[in-house]
Amino acid sequence: FFPSLSERLDFPEKAPSRDKELQKISADGKKAGTTTGDKLFGYHTKDGKPQFVLIHVEAHGGDDAPFKQQQFKRYYRLRDLHLEAGITQLVIYIGETVPPQPTRHRESFEGTVNIHRFNAYFVRKQDREKLLEDAQTNPMALVILALLENLKTKNQAEHRRKTKLRLMRLCLESPFKNLTEQLLNFVDFTIALPKNDELIFQAEFNQILEIEMKPLIETHPESVMVKFYQRVIFDGKLYKEVLDEKDKETIVKMYEGGISAPKIAHFIKRDLKFVKDVIQEIKKRSADGNLA
16 A cells, blocks of 8 residues: 555564554543554654554445544544654545545634545455456455455355355465465455355355365475365364265255255265265254154
């Protein structure tokens, strides 16, 4: 978001979040400060000067946007605490609507006018291809791409499911392996699916994980990706046993969701006989339970 600033900063290993300070400058009276969707970072330039970056994520926008007044309030409170520091602000609009004059807050009274301007980034205006290109050097590009696809695929269930699967694959293929789990979780949370589509997606994603992880398990058993996969799929059991159990769980959910055996077999890429055997087990357990 700030390429010219990033070149001048002396970055530590971990991003220096200042959440406690943000909570203080956000609080009003006796109320605790609400900082959901806000982050404050404190850095130093390479010549030692302090710099602050205040970021707000705005989902709603619309005509009445009190958050713009909040941005002004947080700026002057932060400025009061750090008179010599450089301070910049960014509002990331992730929704379909934005307020009028989305980059400024204006107040006036009896000839006195105060205008506070801040940076703004509009997810809905971003270009897919550019984000895909940027994702090779910046993991935030994948985050923005997921937010963009969330807007673009609403009310398109099948296309949305395929898009989510493609995004998850991009997360697995990302060069930022230490962030893979966080990226996958973000995409999974952002692109919500209807129940049956989610079941189909889970089956398809498990297949991708199996294909991606099998060679790595054999060649790089201690890699970050293998350890992530083991947390997600394994539970101290043998590889095939885990896959069978995961597929059985998926079959149960899909069958209970009203999906036929041939379609289940197609989506999870398992033999139809295996799927029918699992369904028979479900019916038998159900019958035994009714008898009891």
